[in-house]
Amino acid sequence: MELRHLRYFCVVAEELNLTRAAAKLHMAQPPLSRQIKQMEGEIGAYLFERSARGLRLTPAGQFFHEHTLQILEKVDATVAATQRLARSKRVMFGIGFVPSVFYGQLPLLVRELRQKDNVELVLAELTTVQQVQALKSGRIDMGFGRMRIDDPDVEQENLFDEPLMAALPEGHPLAETTPTLAQLAEYPLVLFPAQPRPSLADMTLGLFRRRGLKVTVAQEANELQTALALVASEIGITLVPEQVKRVRRDGIVYVYLAAPGLTSPVLCSRRKGEAPSPIMQEANAILEVLVENRRSGRYP
Amino acid sequence: MELRHLRYFCVVAEELNLTRAAAKLHMAQPPLSRQIKQMEGEIGAYLFERSARGLRLTPAGQFFHEHTLQILEKVDATVAATQRLARSKRVMFGIGFVPSVFYGQLPLLVRELRQKDNVELVLAELTTVQQVQALKSGRIDMGFGRMRIDDPDVEQENLFDEPLMAALPEGHPLAETTPTLAQLAEYPLVLFPAQPRPSLADMTLGLFRRRGLKVTVAQEANELQTALALVASEIGITLVPEQVKRVRRDGIVYVYLAAPGLTSPVLCSRRKGEAPSPIMQEANAILEVLVENRRSGRYP
DNA sequence: CTCCATGATACCTCCAGGGTATGGATGACG
DNA sequence: CGTCATCCATACCCTGGAGGTATCATGGAG
Structure with a gap:
């Protein structure tokens, strides 16, 4: 797969007509047809549905189109920025x-x-x-x-060392307390980040496991904002490093933990x-x- | 420029040795040398400094390397996701x-x-x-x-229509008031987002300008988080839509404006x-x- | 049923990407 | 200081594949 393929694909996805797309690309229709087909073969998925009256994007094709645009934009931006950097x-x-x-x-x-x-x-x-x-x-x-x-x-x-805090929904029984891990383990957990591992999520799980506490994971989230939204929605609670408490949010309270040395x-x-x-x-x-x-x- | 060039560049940037890189790519050294050179020509900047003892990345080359990795990752991820999408x-x-x-x-x-x-x-x-x-x-x-x-x-x-609010540093003279635009115009402004325009930033500027108020822009920021950090650092104040007040932060208070209809x-x-x-x-x-x-x- | 727009196929051409051989520069070393 | 080793650049050749031309196959419009 080459950028050429992506460039061709983008034009075809916009025109939905191989003949017109080929004209726009200043080339003949058959080679374009072949390149698209070749790319579909390489990906192992049909990106277009062919008919006698032009093409239509498949769902996979739509998705691919969206990301292809982003890739080509990033390539251009990277080249431009590199030029600037070299000159400056x-x-x-x-x-x-x-x-x-x-x-x-x-x-x-x-x-x-x-x-x-x-x-x-x-x-x-x-x-x-x-x-x-x-x-x-x-x-x-x-x-x-x-x-x-x-x-x-x-x-x-x-x-520096940061204490861990628990993020709880407002009005949670443990809000306004400094709970122990055992107390926290009673409630479902929002685990984050789910990707990439290992991460804070595993550290959190490890804390409980090492104390022989069993936790139920209600939901995984990839980003802090999502995790906090889930906590605010009372789907679960989560543990975060202290600096996160700067990210305040309606419906969320942060409390320190009773267990010392959890940093x-x-x-x-x-x-x-x-x-x-x-x-x-x-x-x-x-x-x-x-x-x-x-x-x-x-x-x- | 083709993905081939980027793939070659990445390997060379890691090995910093054309001969070894060529071996890793299962090709001979001269064609690799030529492709790299050709890409440098296309970009119009030297990415490597050549010496008799291998290569060294120029600052532009380092930058390009970083972003090239991201591009190649995105290409792979896109292809994989497209396959999954097609199958599912x-x-x-x-x-x-x-x-x-x-x-x-x-x-x-x-x-x-x-x-x-x-x-x-x-x-x-x-x-x-x-x-x-x-x-x-x-x-x-x-x-x-x-x-x-x-x-x-x-x-x-x-x-729905959202009122605009002013984000002020804690302890600001206008905190705990509902200020008019004229009062706000007395203080330096943190404008955001700076990119891309036109945006909320221009809307904000327009509000003041239409009332004949002159504002001084202390600082531009691209992201909300940065803008709020700047406000908390007392570099200036900024206007934000109401829903932003959910993003609470130490050192920041949000106040409604006296001017009605600023939505x-x-x-x-x-x-x-x-x-x-x-x-x-x-x-x-x-x-x-x-x-x-x-x-x-x-x-x- | 006919027409024509459109994509697919077959086959050809030619260039650019890759290979081999070799030169040239420079740091390492005795 | 001379020699060697290392490594990139240049010159030249070869071949695969990208692109072109001609033509076929298909199916919706009228």
Whole structure:
């Protein structure tokens, strides 16, 4: 499969007529017909229903069309941005993060760095394990996660430890208490993120399991916002790191847990033994302020 | 430019050695060398610095690498999802939305529809104008926006009107008041979204301008979360539709405006004169409940 | 029933992508 | 400092497949 196929497909999907599409693409109809067919063969699904009076998109074809447009747009945008970057002599700084660290002050780091006009920031949502790989390959320069990883080429700094909190629907029996895990285990759980694993979800499950508590998972969610909506809908309760409590929402209350030491660290990973670049130094300075703010409880 | 180029580039960027990369790709080194060069020519930027001891990514190359990985991943994911869709005989339902309507109950519609196991939901962030085009081409089946558009093939239903609110940092002089626009104009503004225009940002500016008020824009932001972080940092204040107040956040208070009639509608667009499909009927039913909840102030 | 628009098939052509051979540059090493 | 090893670039050849032309098959419109 090549971009050519996608480009052809898009035009055909818009025209729904091979002859017209071929004209638009400045080519003859038979080769276009063949390329489309070839692509269908490669995917292993019919994208069009053929008739004597033109084509019609199948459901799979509609779906493919939607995403093909997005892909082609991204390709164009990437090329354009790369050209700009090359001309402007800016430098790239990549930050990897696991979703659960992105509700606190990290967005502020991103904002500050974006304002530097000599740096092109690239964000990548990566698991902690992926971050190690991405650091080594130079894909990112800094990673934020919650898991300690032992790797000779990567050093991790513990920025701070965060207590876990329970997110409960308003009016829940345990609201306004500091419940134990045993108490929480009585209620169905909204697990998140469901993808990708392993994640906070497994950590949560592990907490209960290690105490011999059995939990029922009412629903899985991929994103925090969804999980909170589910909690507000009284479908279940969920555990979140403390910084999430900044994301307030009608119908949701956060309570600390009675069990002490239920914390989740936030770790910053960098390549070991590398002289910090000017941008890295700036990032470190900003980070220091943010961590200090966090420790002192000040905001932002 | 073809996907082949991107695939080659990725391997080379990882190996940083043409000979090894070629071996990994099961091809000889010279053609690989040529393809890379050809792509650099097409982009018009050097992606690698060549030396006798291998290659090094330029800043532009690093950036390109990052995004190339994402593109290739998306291609694979799209093909896989299309196959699944074709096998499962599910049907696609596309929803377009402008970002500013996505903080209220719309996520619930999405969640409900996702749970139907005969529908593959596709979400697309589109401007209202793009939504009309997307509806006609069948790219989406339902659109949510804030602008009325006159088009013979599209019908719009006004779901409800939303008052605008001001988001202020905690302790702001105007907090706990219902300020007039003139009062608000005294303070610097955080404008959002900065991209794509026209948007809520222009609506906000227009409100002030039409009253002959001059505002200073302290900062632009692309996303709500960023805008709110900026407001909390006391960089400025901003105007948001009412449903945003659900997104609570430490350091932020929302106040209604004294000026009456400052509302922003939420419109649902559909193709005109089309018999509603089973999924459309389900969507309409869910939507009705959500709108009723909204009107009655209940949650969710 | 006829016509014609439209997609499919058959077959040809030619270019570009891939291969082989080799040159040239540069860091490693004794 | 000379030699070697490594690695990318260049030159040239070959072949597969993308695209073209001619034509067939099909089915809805009138």
